[in-house]
Amino acid sequence: MDQSIALTVGLPVALAIIMLGLGLSLTPDDFKRVLTYPKAVIVALFCQVVLLPALCFGLCYVFALPPELAVGMLLLAASPGGTSANLYSHLAHGDVALNITLTAINSVLAIVTLPLIVNGALLHFFNDGQVLPLQFDKILQVFAIVLVPVIVGMILRHKAPGFAHRMDKPVRAFSLIFLFAVVILVAVTQWKVLLGSLGAIGGAVLVFNLLSLGVGYVVPRLVGINAKQATAIGMEIGIHNSTLSMAIAMSPVLLNSPQMALPSAVYGGLAFITAALFGMLVSKQAQRAG
Template identity: 55%
Template sequence: MSSGLSIVLFPVALGIVMLGLGLTLTVDDFRRVVAYPRAVFVSLVCQMLILPAICLGLVLAADLRPELAVGMMLLAASPGGSTASLYSHLFKGNVALNVTLTAINSVLALFTLPLIVNLSLAEFMGSDGSIGLQFGKVLQVFALVLIPIAIGMIVRRRRPAFAARMQRPVRILSVVVLAVVIVGAVLGVREEFAETLGAVGLIALLFNLISLAIGYAAPRLLRVGHRESVASSFEIGLHNATLAITIGLSPALLNNSDIAMPSAIYGTLMFFTAALFGLVAARRDRTTADRTPEPTPAA
């Protein structure tokens, strides 16, 4: 895929995905944090602090080459995506909690993602600040993520019936556009993709499994309900690979296919591992009969 085409298609693809997310959100989704304070707190700590530290450990242990190391850290810094809500719905998680976490994570990642990526670039590639997510590029990420979400939320608020009708078409369109863009990008570097799979595939798989496990175990250790823990697991385990791939491949951002490769591999693997985890979680739910959510504070 040519760089000129990439400049247009990657932002468009991500914008469509974020618009679709915005059509599902309301201001109340951000306020809902008070209903699940413990679950939200644990999930955010895992997402923002624990998982990047674990990913760094995996990267150092595997002695990945610099571009792949930065790519893994970019993935770890990416928030959860709308896929988490879909899996949570399929496997009886608390979807409202997923929506809340996605909304909050998307905002926090605007600050944490550039910080982690720039530190990784400095550590692994010796960046002196002349490349990477500089302030101007952070604003671009801000625009790519928040503006379409804001537009979607405004449409949802002013034309709720229209927004409801458009959710499915926009979701389908986003899948089609993303598939075309990502497949085109991978075909353009297919030899590199095959080589990278051998180099980073196991690390991406391990990171995905660890993310899913911690996302469930950490809330349960703090007596968060099963459904909320399932939602947390999907939110933490299904990183927004689309956002990471876009940042890695877009000529306006990092413009490095090697950096995007770990996210492309992870984004493929996570659909299968998440389904397996969901089946295990559903079986555990049946055997323990634990369907009690975290209590909602009294008004």
């Protein structure tokens, strides 16, 4: 891969800006709110951190994915929910406050769980003794690029709420533009690989996306969580932060693998369609129940 300044510096800086924007939208109350509905948060975290990676691991074998794509799938599964989950949850009449709380907790928790899951995937799927690209020094880099900007954003919101409010829309717009730019970059640099494995990637990503939405809604309902909170959990788990996972995969200072970004690139476009359909479905069910 071309070790250009645009990738070596640009990707981490862009990722840091995105995470800064997330921090600008969070407050300490978003973390404290876990005490209001601990059951919903615990169930959501179990689905996000344990159940989905396990299901994703199985899908990699069902679809016989090559190692790079399998690791890319696990990277996607380990990524926290995207901030757009809040919007989709609102449109589907979910508990948006719960979404915000889960986004806050997942963003911090992913600093630990994401490197662990990705390292485990690298160890398992690349069993040739190669040096792992995401060892302890890389974990520190993920920490610096992801968590530190979130903390800075939260401090800015507390110290300068007016500035945080003004920056919200520009940062969100930047995040969307960056998502499209990375998808295009992945498609251009990996066009032949994408065409050659689109059937496997597309099928695996679609099934994983549907499982994410389904597990996020059905499991909470099975344990007695109300439909509004289950909708929020379904959106939070069903819309993974593909921008984050693509940036980590593509960045030369992290995984440095455009092929590992392919599942997230496909997922980035697909998830918004399935989430909209999922939202319509649960909204109709809620109306019939009401």
